[in-house]
Amino acid sequence: xxxxxxxxxxxxxxxxxxxxxxxxxxxxxxxxxxxxxxxxxxxxxxxxxxxxxxxxxxxxxxxxxxxxxxxxxxxxxxxxxxxxxxxxxxxxxxxxxxxxxxxxxxxxxxxxxxxxxxxxxxxxxxxxxxxxxxxxxxxxxxxxxxxxxxxxxxxxxxxxxxxxxxxxxxxxxxxxxxxxxxxxxxxxxxxxxxxxxxxxxxxxxxxxxxxxxxxxxxxxxxxxxxxxxxxxxxxxxxxxxxxxxxxxxxxxxxxxxxxxxxxxxxxxxxxxxxxxxxxxxxxxxxxxxxxxxxxxxxxxxxxxxxxxxxxxxxxxxxxxxxxxxxx
Numbered sequence: 001x002x003x004x005x006x007x008x009x010x011x012x013x014x015x016x017x018x019x020x021x022x023x024x025x026x027x028x029x030x031x032x033x034x035x036x037x038x039x040x041x042x043x044x045x046x047x048x049x050x051x052x053x054x055x056x057x058x059x060x061x062x063x064x065x066x067x068x069x070x071x072x073x074x075x076x077x078x079x080x081x082x083x084x085x086x087x088x089x090x091x092x093x094x095x096x097x098x099x100x101x102x103x104x105x106x107x108x109x110x111x112x113x114x115x116x117x118x119x120x121x122x123x124x125x126x127x128x129x130x131x132x133x134x135x136x137x138x139x140x141x142x143x144x145x146x147x148x149x150x151x152x153x154x155x156x157x158x159x160x161x162x163x164x165x166x167x168x169x170x171x172x173x174x175x176x177x178x179x180x181x182x183x184x185x186x187x188x189x190x191x192x193x194x195x196x197x198x199x200x201x202x203x204x205x206x207x208x209x210x211x212x213x214x215x216x217x218x219x220x221x222x223x224x225x226x227x228x229x230x231x232x233x234x235x236x237x238x239x240x241x242x243x244x245x246x247x248x249x250x251x252x253x254x255x256x257x258x259x260x261x262x263x264x265x266x267x268x269x270x271x272x273x274x275x276x277x278x279x280x281x282x283x284x285x286x287x288x289x290x291x292x293x294x295x296x297x298x299x300x301x302x303x304x305x306x307x308x309x310x311x312x313x314x315x316x317x318x319x320x321x322x323x324x325x326x327x
Contacts, residue, residue: 045081045082046079046080046081046082047079047080047081047082047085048077048078048079048134049077049078049085049088049089050075050076050077050078050135051075051076051077051078051088051089051094052073052074052075052076053073053074053075053076053094053096053097053119053123054072054073054096054097055072055073055074055096055097055098055099055114055119055141056096056097056098056099057098057099057101057112057143058098058099058100058101059100059101059102060101060145061101063147063148064101064105064145064146064147065145065146065147065148065150065182065221066143066144066145066221067110067144067145067146067182067183067219067220067221068142068143068144068145068218068219068221069143072141072143074097074116074119074136074137074138074141075136075137076120076123076133076135076136077133077134077135077136078127078131078132078133078134079131079132079133079134080128080130080131080132081130084128084130084131087128088127093126094123094126094127095126097119097122097123099114099118099119105145107147109184110144110145110146110183110184110219111142111143111144111145112142112143112144112145113140113141113142114140114141114142114143115139115140116136116137116138116139116140116141119136119141120133120136144183144184144218144219144220146182146183146184148182149182149183149184149185149188150180150181150182150183150188151180151181151188152178152179152180152181153178153179153181153191153192153193153194154174154177154178154193154194155174155177155178155179155193155194155195155196155214155227156193156194156195156196157172157195157196157199157229158195158196158197158198158199158215159196159197159198159199159200159201160198160199160200160201160202161199161201161202161231162201162202162203163203163204163205163233164203164204164205164233165203166235166236167204167205167233167234167235167236168233168234168236168270169231169232169233170232170233170234170270170272170273171230171231171232172229172230172231172232173229173230173232174227174228174229174230175227175228175229175230176224176227179194179214179222179223179224179227180222180223181194181217181220181221181222181223182220182221182223183217183219183220183221184219187217187219187220191217191220194214194215194217194222195214195215196212196213196214196215196227196229197212197213197214197215199212201231204231204233205233205235206233207230207231207232207233208229208230208231209228209229209230209231210228210229211226211227211228211229212226212227212228212229213225213226214226214227234270234271234272234273235270235271236268236269236270236271237268237269237270237271237274238266238267238268239266239267239268239269239274239277240264240265240266240267240316241264241265241277241278241279241282242262242263242264242265242279243262243263243264243265243279243282243283243284244261244262244279244284245258245261245262245263245284245285245286245301245320246283246284246285246286247285247286247287247288248285248286248287248288249287249288249289250288251288253326253327254288254324254325254326254327255324255325255327256286256288256291256299256322256323256324256325257322257323257324257325258286258299258301258320258321258322259320259321259322259323260320263284263301263315263316263317263320264315264316265282265284265303265306265313265314265315265316266312266313266314266315266316267306267310267311267312267313267314268310268311268312269309269310269311270309273309273310277307277309277310281305281306281307282303282305282306282307282313283303283304283305283306284301284302284303284304284315285301285302285304286299286300286301286302286320286322287300287302291322291324297321298319298320298321298322299319299320299321299322300318300319301315301317301318301319301320302315303315
């Protein structure tokens with residue numbers, strides 16, 4: 001086995017140095033050498049490179065609640081030779097910049113505003129003397145805080161929540177049902193609820209349980225930032241109840257009798273909700289003023305009231321026979 005490996009190595013070596021000859025190796029050497037010279041010349045040119053510098057807020061009082069992220073980033077464009085820029089990129093020479101809470105905090109507005117010029121001063125101290133800063137973005141950093149002011153608000157769904165065909169959303173639940181928000185007084189007074197991020201949950205016919213994120217609000221800290229939701233679909237069914245006809249606007253001493261005295265009201269409702277539907281929740285009327293304005297052998301009847309949890313409620317018939325009696 002060793003003899004075979006030795007033979008293969010000798011064959012490859014002889015191929016490189018005899019078959020290809022030394023001309024190929026010389027060509028390869030000068031190709032690499034020219035590449036190195038090209039790279040050295042390219043790095044000796046002047047370029048601009050965007051460096052992302054982390055900014056950290058330090059010395060935050062224990063009783064202060066930061067309602068935005070305490071770490072942010074400034075994009076600083078530096079102009080210098082390629083060698084120097086390569087050093088910044090590869091060696092992580094630029095360290096995060098620390099800014100003191102007490103130097104920039106405004107207690108009346110609940111904001112910490114740091115001008116980018118102050119950040120540049122600290123960055124310049126880390127740069128080589130030949131480097132120049134040409135552009136900085138953004139022009140300032142803003143952090144929001146308060147001293148523990150908070151309140152609890154409910155959570156609401158946002159987005160497309162559409163059950164499958166012949167189903168409807170019978171119920172929804174959140175865990176927790178209320179979340180805590182921290183912000184300045186003006187923001188706290190204006191916020192009535194916090195929405196989820198836009199959801200897209202469609203064509204479901206069984207219970208859905210998911211963990212979803214809450215939509216962030218500038219200057220507001222939301223705790224927790226994620227909640228669990230439960231969606232409970234129910235199948236729709238067509239049902240009916242018999243409802244008595246009531247007369248309205250009748251003059252004193254007169255009575256309106258209809259034939260039949262009850263009519264069927266059809267509607268669509270969730271299967272689990274039907275047992276809670278009662279005829280007393282509906283109201284079907286015959287209007288005496290309508291009869292006097294438009295005399296006819298039959299009187300029109302109207303569905304005026306029905307429960308909020310039913311849909312497509314309608315009468316089986318719209319006209320009935322009637323008799324007006326004098327008392």
